[in-house]
Amino acid sequence: MSTVSETTHGSAVAMSAPPSPDDGLPAAELARKYGLAVSGARPSLPDYARQLWARRHFIVAFSRAKMTAQYSQAKLGQVWQVATPLLNAGVYLLIFGVLMQQSKGMGIATYIPFLVTGVFVFTFTQSSAMAGVRSIAGNLGLVRALHFPRAALPISFAMQQLQQLLLSMCVLFVFLIGFGHMPGPSWALIVPILALQFLFNTGLAMILARAGSKTPDLAQLLPFITRTWMYASGVMYNMVEALEKTHAPKWVIDVVGANPAAVYIDLMRWSLIEDHSRIHLPPHVWLLAVGWAVLVGAGGFVYFWKAEEQYGRG
Amino acid sequence: MAEQNPTPAADAARVPTVIADDVHIVYRVYGGNTGRGSATAALNRLVRRQPSAGVREVHAVKGVSFTAYRGEAIGLIGSNGSGKSTLLKAIAGLLPTERGKVYTDGQPSLLGVNAAMMNDLTGEKNVMLGGLAMGMSREQIRERYQDIVDFSGINEKGDFITLPMRTYSSGMAARLRFSIAAAKDHDVLMIDEALATGDRSFQKRSEARIRELRKQAGTVFLVSHNNRSIRDTCDRVLWLEHGQLLMDGPTEEVVRAYEKETAR
Numbered sequence: 001m002s003t004v005s006e007t008t009h010g011s012a013v014a015m016s017a018p019p020s021p022d023d024g025l026p027a028a029e030l031a032r033k034y035g036l037a038v039s040g041a042r043p044s045l046p047d048y049a050r051q052l053w054a055r056r057h058f059i060v061a062f063s064r065a066k067m068t069a070q071y072s073q074a075k076l077g078q079v080w081q082v083a084t085p086l087l088n089a090g091v092y093l094l095i096f097g098v099l100m101q102q103s104k105g106m107g108i109a110t111y112i113p114f115l116v117t118g119v120f121v122f123t124f125t126q127s128s129a130m131a132g133v134r135s136i137a138g139n140l141g142l143v144r145a146l147h148f149p150r151a152a153l154p155i156s157f158a159m160q161q162l163q164q165l166l167l168s169m170c171v172l173f174v175f176l177i178g179f180g181h182m183p184g185p186s187w188a189l190i191v192p193i194l195a196l197q198f199l200f201n202t203g204l205a206m207i208l209a210r211a212g213s214k215t216p217d218l219a220q221l222l223p224f225i226t227r228t229w230m231y232a233s234g235v236m237y238n239m240v241e242a243l244e245k246t247h248a249p250k251w252v253i254d255v256v257g258a259n260p261a262a263v264y265i266d267l268m269r270w271s272l273i274e275d276h277s278r279i280h281l282p283p284h285v286w287l288l289a290v291g292w293a294v295l296v297g298a299g300g301f302v303y304f305w306k307a308e309e310q311y312g313r314g
Numbered sequence: 315m316a317e318q319n320p321t322p323a324a325d326a327a328r329v330p331t332v333i334a335d336d337v338h339i340v341y342r343v344y345g346g347n348t349g350r351g352s353a354t355a356a357l358n359r360l361v362r363r364q365p366s367a368g369v370r371e372v373h374a375v376k377g378v379s380f381t382a383y384r385g386e387a388i389g390l391i392g393s394n395g396s397g398k399s400t401l402l403k404a405i406a407g408l409l410p411t412e413r414g415k416v417y418t419d420g421q422p423s424l425l426g427v428n429a430a431m432m433n434d435l436t437g438e439k440n441v442m443l444g445g446l447a448m449g450m451s452r453e454q455i456r457e458r459y460q461d462i463v464d465f466s467g468i469n470e471k472g473d474f475i476t477l478p479m480r481t482y483s484s485g486m487a488a489r490l491r492f493s494i495a496a497a498k499d500h501d502v503l504m505i506d507e508a509l510a511t512g513d514r515s516f517q518k519r520s521e522a523r524i525r526e527l528r529k530q531a532g533t534v535f536l537v538s539h540n541n542r543s544i545r546d547t548c549d550r551v552l553w554l555e556h557g558q559l560l561m562d563g564p565t566e567e568v569v570r571a572y573e574k575e576t577a578r
Contacts, residue, residue: 027335031417040407058446069434
């Protein structure tokens with residue numbers, strides 16, 4: 001037998017005492033002697049990034065599986081992935097375009113694409129935040145069963161929202177062309193805008209994932225925060241014009257216009273809708289777009305990594 | 315029946331693969347308070363600044379120490395809620411320890427991909443997803459795909475692998491999960507109640523697969539309430555009770571003491 005045991009039942013704890021030169025060595029020294037590492041310790045940041053890169057196929061497969069599973073119980077199945085944003089845009093068209101005839105002084109042909117762009121772009125950030133806050137707390141089973149860099153979860157959820165947005169963009173193109181906004185060279189700017197917004201969203205999802213794993217209550221609070229954010233970002237109206245009417249101080253207008261959601265929404269509108277006179281880009285808008293993406297993207301990654309070994313604790 | 319598996323190689327050079335040093339694990343449960351669950355009661359607690367009232371601590375593992383060596387197959391026994399699964403998760407580095415440390419050789423893997431699988435997806439897609447979640451590459455999974463499906467026996471009664479997993483019987487789903495998890499080679503392998511599922515012929519196949527994995531793996535841990543499967547596969551047994559290590563020794567000795575205790 002490999003193990004010599006001196007056990008008398010009833011004497012509480014029994015000891016296994018292997019007769020070997022390692023006898024009596026403290027656990028830490030024994031571990032060092034045989035090169036054992038502490039289980040569940042947090043890897044260094046470069047190692048963490050490398051591990052995450054090695055799991056890139058899992059991240060993509062997980063986000064696509066979530067996407068597919070989403071509507072698998074519905075009879076129409078994956079059709080809903082396009083039908084949902086289409087209906088969303090249709091509701092706005094019905095209420096603002098047909099019932100209220102309200103175009104905020106920019107003509108219905110501009111207002112509807114203006115509104116739908118705002119809603120889709122903001123929803124991308126909003127749903128990434130909502131999915132992010134639950135990405136650890138809602139997947140504790142997975143976190144407690146398998147070993148992988150936990151950042152894979154919020155990234156995967158942000159990627160799922162990106163896929164949803166790409167489908168929504170197809171609907172948006174139909175609306176744009178339907179209202180007479182023909183594709184121009186500025187449409188190519190969608191790619192860098194979406195890339196920057198995705199980076200920002202992923203960072204945001206990672207920050208919220210860590211916060212949400214510690215304080216699950218945040219998931220209840222977040223809808224109110226994002227709704228406030230939505231009204232402050234001018235999704236349904238031109239925020240800068242509305243503020244100018246109330247004679248708000250200039251710095252308030254600048255601050256509101258510089259918030260990341262407003263920056264990405266305005267950039268997207270500016271590149272898609274020809275009538276530029278209605279869209280006020282804040283100064284240094286591209287610098288802001290890149291700055292927010294890098295700051296929140298990189299900051300979120302480091303912030304998430306700092307608590308890596310603590311995810312999974314109830 | 316109780317065929318022991320002596321490990322002569324381990325005697326020559328006893329290389330430790332897992333060292334648990336005074337491991338304590340505490341779960342924190344929210345909303346597990348025994349007080350009134352109404353909103354006014356919760357508000358009252360908030361106002362009186364007693365936020366801890368909503369949190370209960372469960373001290374699941376209390377100071378367990380042991381050293382596992384290469385080539386060993388170690389069984390974990392004990393009544394329900396004695397901390398066996400929790401201890402395995404701590405060894406795998408999935409649950410943080412409150413006090414004490416676990417040292418391991420390489421990355422121990424817990425045989426359990428069930429959490430990564432999605433019931434709304436087909437068995438086929440779940441094989442891919444489960445494999446990727448365990449850290450296999452897409453090429454490795456493609457290579458072993460047929461083996462996984464054959465081993466699970468899912469397709470014995472028709473083409474079930476292309477159906478969503480929610481249409482599977484519980485036995486079929488468990489068999490597929492085990493097949494995916496067992497497809498990877500592990501340094502330190504931990505199996506939690508996996509053998510309890512499936513019909514007799516599948517249990518035979520999985521026991522054979524565990525012996526095979528044990529040859530490749532450094533060390534195997536097995537949690538089971540089935541003393542027969544513990545006797546068949548393990549040569550050393552840890553008996554946990556109330557989160558404490560009650561006994562640690564050769565299979566026959568510990569299992570007999572355990573049976574004597576539980577028979578009462």
